[in-house]
Amino acid sequence: MRDRRPGEGMTLTVRTITRLTAGLILLFGFSIAIEAHGAPGGGFAGGVIIALAFIHLILGFGKRACRRNLSRTFPSFAARLDAPLLISVAMAALLCAFTAHSALAGRGLDMEPYGALLEEALQLFVAVTVAAGLVAIFSGLAAMRIDRR
Amino acid sequence: MRDLLAAVVAVGAVGLTLSVAFLILGAPDLAVAQLVVEIICLVILVRTTLSRDRVDAWGMRSDAAAACAAAFAAAFLLTAAAAMRALPPFGAPLMRLGGVYLARGAAGGKAGLNVVGKIIGNYRAYDALGEATILFAAVMGVLALLRKVGVKDDGGAGRGR
Amino acid sequence: MTAYLLASLLFLVGIYSAATKRNLIKIIIGLGISGYAINLFFVLLGYRAGGRAPIFPEALAAGEMVDPLPQALVLMFIVVGLGATSLLSALAVRLYEKHGTFDVRRMRRLRG
Numbered sequence: 001m002r003d004r005r006p007g008e009g010m011t012l013t014v015r016t017i018t019r020l021t022a023g024l025i026l027l028f029g030f031s032i033a034i035e036a037h038g039a040p041g042g043g044f045a046g047g048v049i050i051a052l053a054f055i056h057l058i059l060g061f062g063k064r065a066c067r068r069n070l071s072r073t074f075p076s077f078a079a080r081l082d083a084p085l086l087i088s089v090a091m092a093a094l095l096c097a098f099t100a101h102s103a104l105a106g107r108g109l110d111m112e113p114y115g116a117l118l119e120e121a122l123q124l125f126v127a128v129t130v131a132a133g134l135v136a137i138f139s140g141l142a143a144m145r146i147d148r149r
Numbered sequence: 150m151r152d153l154l155a156a157v158v159a160v161g162a163v164g165l166t167l168s169v170a171f172l173i174l175g176a177p178d179l180a181v182a183q184l185v186v187e188i189i190c191l192v193i194l195v196r197t198t199l200s201r202d203r204v205d206a207w208g209m210r211s212d213a214a215a216a217c218a219a220a221f222a223a224a225f226l227l228t229a230a231a232a233m234r235a236l237p238p239f240g241a242p243l244m245r246l247g248g249v250y251l252a253r254g255a256a257g258g259k260a261g262l263n264v265v266g267k268i269i270g271n272y273r274a275y276d277a278l279g280e281a282t283i284l285f286a287a288v289m290g291v292l293a294l295l296r297k298v299g300v301k302d303d304g305g306a307g308r309g310r
Numbered sequence: 311m312t313a314y315l316l317a318s319l320l321f322l323v324g325i326y327s328a329a330t331k332r333n334l335i336k337i338i339i340g341l342g343i344s345g346y347a348i349n350l351f352f353v354l355l356g357y358r359a360g361g362r363a364p365i366f367p368e369a370l371a372a373g374e375m376v377d378p379l380p381q382a383l384v385l386m387f388i389v390v391g392l393g394a395t396s397l398l399s400a401l402a403v404r405l406y407e408k409h410g411t412f413d414v415r416r417m418r419r420l421r422g
Contacts, residue, residue: 040177048185175376240359247379264364287393
């Protein structure tokens with residue numbers, strides 16, 4: 001176990017199981033994030049599960065293989081797309097609140113007449129941003145080289 | 150507990166037990182969040198401690214320190230017990246503000262409505278904003294601490310460039 | 311009352327570990343345990359005997375339910391605790407790189 005080079009990932013069994021389960025974990029995270037309206041869970045927990053799927057991949061295949069095979073353009077594109085989409089969803093929610101009856105007059109924001117759609121979109125974006133932050137933390141920790149003087 | 154990795158795994162067990170306790174206390178939302186947060190904390194702590202140094206033997210048990218710790222613990226517990234007299238008894242919450250929220254908004258109650266998520270989304274949105282701000286400040290702090298460029302006096306000259 | 315005191319005992323365990331241990335990782339673990347104790351105390355404050363979880367299965371009166379407000383607050387604190395733990399462990403990794411140990415005393419001695 002110890003004599004492998006660092007950053008090379010684990011054995012063939014672990015890689016195969018990782019390849020099978022990572023997609024399922026990702027899907028489970030999205031479902032937890034979306035179903036926050038009526039079930040326990042929510043955007044934050046879903047985001048952590050999505051981040052765990054990516055951490056699973058990094059641990060199983062090693063950081064070199066992940067750096068080789070995962071494209072760099074898609075995460076940066078998603079990160080740039082996420083903020084404007086989030087702002088537009090928030091604007092839509094605010095517009096709905098203004099058009100709703102007496103929404104801001106001390107009642108709190110009630111998005112009830114517009115269904116759970118906006119709320120689910122909001123939770124989804126929270127999940128994506130949380131997952132991005134946690135994967136950033138883990139890959140920062142994983143990229144550290146351990147060298148003692 | 151001699152091994153550092155054993156300590157990390159033990160704190161993971163504490164967190165999972167806390168998740169089960171949340172489930173028993175009627176907070177499934179918190180149970181889910183605690184479960185996933187515990188797993189990711191465990192991964193981060195194991196990554197931090199793995200293949201770094203083994204723990205040395207500790208030799209700082211002195212009677213004075215133990216007496217100080219015991220005195221502090223006793224004083225803390227006595228003060229806490231005196232303060233907890235004023236709290237409502239266990240099992241009968243006051244529910245002043247939570248009852249207001251329930252009566253006002255969420256108690257219109259369609260079936261299958263998550264009240265905790267409703268409260269966060271509708272009444273406590275600024276809390277959520279501050280929480281996200283803190284989390285991303287932490288992410289920025291981690292990335293700034295772990296970056297390679299700018300560590301001048303660590304290795305050889307100009308190694309980090 | 312007993313449950314509250316047990317939660318504060320857990321808090322004391324965490325504070326003891328954070329105050330007297332010399333290993334940085336054990337200090338981080340102690341802070342985490344005290345955070346767990348605070349979360350547990352808030353949830354205990356909102357517990358109703360025989361109450362249901364705050365999810366409406368059907369139209370439910372407010373009196374039969376656990377208080378949802380402490381749960382909302384604790385949900386925030388769990389997230390903040392995750393950020394704090396990751397930031398502290400990054401600091402510990404950086405200190406380990408500089409000094410070659412997690413021991414606080416030897417770190418001070420190496421400082422020079």
